[in-house]
Amino acid sequence: MMNEELSEEALEMIANRFRLLSDPMRLRILQTLGTDEMNVGEVVAATKGGQANVSKHLSAMLEAGIVSRRKEGLNAIYRVSDETIFELCDVVCSRLKEQFKSRQNALAGIST
Amino acid sequence: MMNEELSEEALEMIANRFRLLSDPMRLRILQTLGTDEMNVGEVVAATKGGQANVSKHLSAMLEAGIVSRRKEGLNAIYRVSDETIFELCDVVCSRLKEQFKSRQNALAGIST
DNA sequence: TATAAATATAACTATACGGTAATATAGTTA
DNA sequence: TAACTATATTACCGTATAGTTATATTTATA
Numbered sequence: 001m002m003n004e005e006l007s008e009e010a011l012e013m014i015a016n017r018f019r020l021l022s023d024p025m026r027l028r029i030l031q032t033l034g035t036d037e038m039n040v041g042e043v044v045a046a047t048k049g050g051q052a053n054v055s056k057h058l059s060a061m062l063e064a065g066i067v068s069r070r071k072e073g074l075n076a077i078y079r080v081s082d083e084t085i086f087e088l089c090d091v092v093c094s095r096l097k098e099q100f101k102s103r104q105n106a107l108a109g110i111s112t
Numbered sequence: 113m114m115n116e117e118l119s120e121e122a123l124e125m126i127a128n129r130f131r132l133l134s135d136p137m138r139l140r141i142l143q144t145l146g147t148d149e150m151n152v153g154e155v156v157a158a159t160k161g162g163q164a165n166v167s168k169h170l171s172a173m174l175e176a177g178i179v180s181r182r183k184e185g186l187n188a189i190y191r192v193s194d195e196t197i198f199e200l201c202d203v204v205c206s207r208l209k210e211q212f213k214s215r216q217n218a219l220a221g222i223s224t
Numbered sequence: 225t226a227t228a229a230a231t232a233t234a235a236c237t238a239t240a241c242g243g244t245a246a247t248a249t250a251g252t253t254a
Numbered sequence: 255t256a257a258c259t260a261t262a263t264t265a266c267c268g269t270a271t272a273g274t275t276a277t278a279t280t281t282a283t284a
Contacts, residue, residue, distance in 0.1 A: 006143060010205075011136040017204045022131035023272075024123040031118060040231060053273055055232055065211050074230045074281055084207045088200055092129045093122075095196045099177050135242075152261060165243055167262055186251055186260045226284085233278065241270080248263065254256085 020064055021088065025049060026057050030085055033067070039075040132176055133200065137161060138169050142197055145179070151187040 006014070020026060025047070032038070032046045044054045058078055061067045068081035080086075118126070132138060137159070144150070144158045156166045170190055173179045180193035192198075 006139075006205075008136065011139045011143075013208055014201060014204050015134050015136045015139055017208065018130045018200075019134035019271095022127050022134045024120065024127045025272080027118075027123045027127055031123075041229095050274065051231075052233080052275080055230095056272085059232075071231095071281090076231060082207060084203050088130075088203055089126060091196050091200055091203075092126050093118075095194060096125055096129065131241095137242080153259095162244060163261075164245080164263080167260095168242085171262075183251090183261095188261060228283075229281085231278100231280080233276105235276085236274085238273090239271085241268105243268090244266085246264085246266100248261100250259100250261080252257100252259075254258090 017064065020061060020066060021085070023057075025053070026061065027089070029054065029057055030061075030066075030080060030089075033078060033080050035080070037077050037079045039072075039077050041075070043078070129176065132173060132178060133197070135169075137165070138173065139201070141166065141169055142173075142178075142192060142201075145190060145192050147192070149189050149191045151184075151189050153187070155190070 028047050029043055029049075032043055038046070040051070040055055040058065043049075043058070044051050047054060049057075058067060058069075058076075062069055062078070066080065066082045066085060067078045070077050140159050141155055141161075144155055150158070152163070152167055152170065155161075155170070156163050159166060161169075170179060170181075170188075174181055174190070178192065178194045178197060179190045182189050
């Protein structure tokens with residue numbers, strides 16, 4: 001995969017998926033949700049974000065199939081429906097750690 | 113990982129990494145490079161992008177440690193230095209395929 | 225039916241970002 | 255040294271996007 005020339009359309013879809021993950025607030029929402037269910041108010045409280053903003057982010061991720069939603073009375077209850085999100089974050093996180101370690105080692109020999 | 117509350121700073125670093133991958137042109141450059149080395153001119157030719165644009169994208173990815181660069185005479189030769197990039201793209205690609213398959217199945221019963 | 229609560233949407237602003245054209249900077253060769 | 259080549263950088267433009275405020279919508283309740 002990724003070897004057999006992806007079409008412009010395919011590249012755009014992949015880029016769009018990455019774009020959704022390219023915002024700290026959305027990552028915080030996803031981290032807050034974790035493997036649980038939460039209604040919008042709970043997410044707002046936990047992330048200390050604005051209500052409208054959180055709602056908009058959740059809508060965007062709902063449309064992309066990253067989260068799912070069900071209504072229960074007045075509440076809209078969201079959950080992460082795409083577990084690969086966490087996998088992606090883990091890969092990036094590990095890579096960043098490695099990278100910092102390398103840089104640290106590279107600087108280790110420099111006299112202060 | 114991703115469970116133990118990431119700091120705002122950590123979230124921003126992760127988001128920035130995803131942001132670099134959130135552009136079709138940059139993905140095309142990475143796909144073009146693949147596992148080989150190429151100079152800027154070759155990348156420009158292969159991607160049919162503008163010289164300045166390709167150079168700028170490569171610089172951004174160089175700074176982020178996604179690609180590495182070495183000079184050889186007049187040429188600047190780049191290569192992908194972060195293999196996890198391909199892993200990330202594969203995960204996204206697979207997920208998108210699954211997602212489309214589900215949607216297709218969901219529509220299968222609808223009469224045309 | 226009127227009120228209240230939870231969520232979504234619309235309108236707006238400020239900012240970030242990608243693409244391009246023009247120019248600068250190396251490095252090469254005549 | 256002068257002309258040339260490959261790459262990088264700058265300045266600019268248009269657009270996309272995150273956040274906010276205000277409002278709409280939906281559902282529950284008095």
